[in-house]
Amino acid sequence: MNQVALLGQWGIQLLRDFGKAGILLYQILFYRPHFRKGFPLVVQQIYAEGVLSLAIIIVSSLFIGMVLALQGYHTLSKFGASQELGPLVALSVVRELGPVVTAILFAGRAGSAVTAEIGLMKATEQLSSMEMMAVDPLRRVIAPRFWGGFISMPLLTIIFNMMAIYGAYLVGVKWLGVDAGVFWSNMRSSVDFHSDVVNGILKSVVFGVAVIWISLFQGYFAAPTSAGIANATTRSVVYGSLVILGLDFILTAVMIGEW
Amino acid sequence: MPTNIVEINQMSFQHDNGKVVFRDVDLLIPQGKVTAVMGPSGTGKTTLLKLIGGQLAPTCGTIRVGGELVHDLSRQALYKLRRRLGMLFQASGLFTHMTVFDNVAFPLREHTPLSESMIHTITLMKLQMVGLRGAKDLMPSELSGGMARRVALARAIALDPELIMYDEPFTGQDPISLGVLVKLVRTLNDALGLTSIIVSHDVQETLTIADYVYVIVDAKIIGQGTPEAIVNDTANKQLQQFIQGLADGPVPFHYPAASLEKDFLEEHV
Numbered sequence: 001m002n003q004v005a006l007l008g009q010w011g012i013q014l015l016r017d018f019g020k021a022g023i024l025l026y027q028i029l030f031y032r033p034h035f036r037k038g039f040p041l042v043v044q045q046i047y048a049e050g051v052l053s054l055a056i057i058i059v060s061s062l063f064i065g066m067v068l069a070l071q072g073y074h075t076l077s078k079f080g081a082s083q084e085l086g087p088l089v090a091l092s093v094v095r096e097l098g099p100v101v102t103a104i105l106f107a108g109r110a111g112s113a114v115t116a117e118i119g120l121m122k123a124t125e126q127l128s129s130m131e132m133m134a135v136d137p138l139r140r141v142i143a144p145r146f147w148g149g150f151i152s153m154p155l156l157t158i159i160f161n162m163m164a165i166y167g168a169y170l171v172g173v174k175w176l177g178v179d180a181g182v183f184w185s186n187m188r189s190s191v192d193f194h195s196d197v198v199n200g201i202l203k204s205v206v207f208g209v210a211v212i213w214i215s216l217f218q219g220y221f222a223a224p225t226s227a228g229i230a231n232a233t234t235r236s237v238v239y240g241s242l243v244i245l246g247l248d249f250i251l252t253a254v255m256i257g258e259w
Numbered sequence: 260m261p262t263n264i265v266e267i268n269q270m271s272f273q274h275d276n277g278k279v280v281f282r283d284v285d286l287l288i289p290q291g292k293v294t295a296v297m298g299p300s301g302t303g304k305t306t307l308l309k310l311i312g313g314q315l316a317p318t319c320g321t322i323r324v325g326g327e328l329v330h331d332l333s334r335q336a337l338y339k340l341r342r343r344l345g346m347l348f349q350a351s352g353l354f355t356h357m358t359v360f361d362n363v364a365f366p367l368r369e370h371t372p373l374s375e376s377m378i379h380t381i382t383l384m385k386l387q388m389v390g391l392r393g394a395k396d397l398m399p400s401e402l403s404g405g406m407a408r409r410v411a412l413a414r415a416i417a418l419d420p421e422l423i424m425y426d427e428p429f430t431g432q433d434p435i436s437l438g439v440l441v442k443l444v445r446t447l448n449d450a451l452g453l454t455s456i457i458v459s460h461d462v463q464e465t466l467t468i469a470d471y472v473y474v475i476v477d478a479k480i481i482g483q484g485t486p487e488a489i490v491n492d493t494a495n496k497q498l499q500q501f502i503q504g505l506a507d508g509p510v511p512f513h514y515p516a517a518s519l520e521k522d523f524l525e526e527h528v
Contacts, residue, residue: 129352134341
C-alpha cells in the first residue's frame with residue numbers, strides 16, 4: 001500500500017510540475033510584450049544563447065559531416081555507389097542529424113547556462129528584488145530568454161546543416177576523390193526543399209521551444225541552494241536531451257505520414 | 260496622531276508544509292517612523308516582509324499597505340503598489356551583470372520616462388547619499404558586503420518610496436560598515452520623510468534607531484513598545500531573554516530530545 005501511495009504522490013507531483021510549466025509558458029506567450037524595452041533584451045539573449053553557441057555547433061557539425069562522408073563512402077563504394085555520397089550526407093544531416101544534434105548541443109551549452117543563471121538569480125534574491133522594484137521577472141528575465149532560444153535554434157540548425165555538408169564535401173571530394181559535379185548535382189536532385197529542408201527546420205523550431213522551456217522551468221523553480229541549482233542544471237540537460245529524442249520520433253512519424 | 264502605512268489585522272500564515280509562522284498577529288506601522296520587528300532566527304521576519312510586499316498571501320486575516328488590501332490586488336495593481344515600496348534584501352540582490360551605476364539606475368529606467376542625463380544625475384545623487392558615488396563603475400563582485408548593502412539601499416530609494424523595508428540590514432557587517440548602515444537608515448528615514456521597517460535580530464543596533472519595536476517569538480508578538488519600554492519590561496521573561504541574549508530561559512538552550520538515559524545508556528545496534 002505504501003508503494004501505491006508513493007506512486008500516487010509521484011504522479012501528483014508530476015502533474016503539478018506540468019501545470020506550473022504550462023502556466024509559465026502561457027505567461028511567456030500571452031503577456032502583452034513591451035517592444036521598446038523587450039527587443040534589446042531579446043537581441044542580448046540571441047547573442048548569449050545563439051552566437052556564443054556557434055563555436056561548438058560549427059566544430060561539431062564539421063566533424064560529423066566528415067565522419068559521415070568517411071563512413072558513407074566506405075559503405076557505398078562496396079556497392080559501386082560512391083556517387084550517391086552527396087544525397088546520403090545531405091538527407092541524413094538535413095532530416096535528422098542537423099536538428100537533433102544541434103538541439104542536444106544547444107541544451108548542453110545554452111540550456112544549462114540559462115538554468116544556472118536563473119537559479120542563481122533566484123538564490124541571490126535578484127528575482128525577488130526585481131519583483132519588489134515592480135519589475136516583472138517573467139517579462140524582464142524569462143520571456144527574452146525564451147524568444148532568444150526560439151529564434152536561435154533554427155538559425156543554428158541551418159548553420160549546422162551547411163557546415164556538416166561542407167565537412168562531407170572536404171572529405172568526399174577533396175580527399176577521397178568523388179567528383180564535385182556528381183556530389184552536388186546528385187544532392188540537389190535528391191533533396192526536396194519542402195519535405196526535407198523545411199521539415200528539418202520545423203523540427204528544430206519544436207526542439208528549440210522544448211529545450212528552452214525546460215531550461216527556464218528548471219531554473220525558475222529550482223531550489224535556491226547550491227545543490228538545488230546543480231540538480232536543476234543536470235535535469236535541464238537530461239530532460240532536454242530525452243525530450244528532443246522522443247519528439248524527434250513523433251515528428252518523424254508525422255512527417256513521413258505513411259504508417 | 261500619525262496614520263498607519265501598514266495595518267496587519269488578525270493575520271495568520273502557514274507554509275505549504277504545515278509550519279505555522281504567524282498566528283493572529285496584529286501589527287501597525289506608523290507613517291514617518293522607524294519600526295523594528297525583532298525575533299530569533301527562523302521566526303518568519305523575512306516572511307513578514309514578503310507578506311507586506313505581496314510576495315506571499317496570508318492564510319487568514321488582512322494586510323493593508325497604503326490603504327490597499329495587498330493580497331486582494333490584481334497582478335497589475337500589486338506591481339503599481341510596489342513602486343511605492345522599497346526593500347533592502349539580506350543578500351543585497353544586486354544584479355551581478357550590471358555595474359553599481361546601472362543597478363541604481365535600473366528602477367528609474369524601468370519606471371520613469373526621464374532622459375538619460377536626468378537618470379545620470381539622480382543616480383549619482385542616490386549614490387552620494389550612501390557615500391559610494393566613487394564606486395559607480397565597479398561591478399557587484401568588486402564590492403565588500405557593507406558596500407553592496409549600501410548600493411542596494413541606494414537602489415531601494417531610487418524611486419523615493421513611501422515605505423522602505425530592511426531585511427536583516429546589520430547581519431554580517433564589520434563595525435565600521437555597521438555604524439555607517441545604522442546612521443544611514445535613521446538619516447534617510449528623517450531626511451527623505453520615509454517610513455522604515457527593520458526586521459533584525461541585532462538587538463543593540465536596532466534599539467538605538469527604532470521608534471517602536473515589535474518582538475515576535477513562536478508565531479506571535481510577545482512584546483511591543485518604544486525601545487525604553489521594551490528594555491524596562493522586566494516582567495516579561497521571554498522578552499528579556501531575547502533582549503539580553505540569555506542562553507537559557509523560557510526559550511530552552513536544548514533542542515527537544517529524548518532523555519539522556521535513552522540516548523547514552525541504551526545500546527545502539
